[in-house]
Amino acid sequence: MTEKVVPVVTRATELDGGTSQSGDCVRKSGVSPQHTPATKIWFGRVTNEPGHRSPPHHHEECETGGYVLKGHGRIYFGDDYKEYTDLHEGDFVFVPPYMPHVEVNMSTTEELVWLTCRTPDNLVTNLPEVPDDALEGYRRS
Template sequence: MTNPKPTCRVVGAGVRFTGKQALTYTPGISAESVGATGIHLQLVTLPPGVRAKAHRHESHETAIHVLSGESGMWYGDRLEQHLTARAGDFVYIPAGMPHLPYNPSATEACVAVIARTDPNEQESVILMPELDGLHA
């Protein structure tokens, strides 16, 4: 049996889950939901004061659009660089770039849309525990 020809689809938000990075995701477009072969689109929520585990996405680029709140992110081989993204900002993360996002707010969640070139969101996540202690 051959695979059916891909077509346009509308899908609802998938079931929220906690990823390897310790953040909460709501999947939208993925290999699992629509048979995507080159992209994954989802929401990520960083509750107040939360930080992810240091990680990278091997061979996959990431684009983020912050919908609400603010996020800081350490990045680089030793997480030596830093950026801050606020509601309305876009962030690009090159393939293989170590990063550690966090929410600096004590009261407001940060919600963002994430698009990644990995249609199976969690498969390209490589945790980097050796970097977790660099920024408390």
């Protein structure tokens, strides 16, 4: 007898916070190995409160795709995080495996919300912290 295959729905009120985190960048999974039968994908909602940012980190062997639902984000990368790219509502981004970066909400008044997809899971390796003033143009308030 074959087991019936059915879609698995994660309701908006049931997003799972039991996944890897980095500082003020809050990840909640909708589709993930943590709470669905998924084995090769992590897909979730990521938020940064106004003026908040992640610490430096990378996502190990994961390929990462992101889509900005709301707000103005910036990703710092490169030597001493001196390079950056800005993202706005409707923008997509690809972050390669093992690329150290810092994710920032550039607004001090509005939340930043992204959808993020990673293969095979939400792997996060936090790296040594950098001071806020090392990130060009960033401010908390």
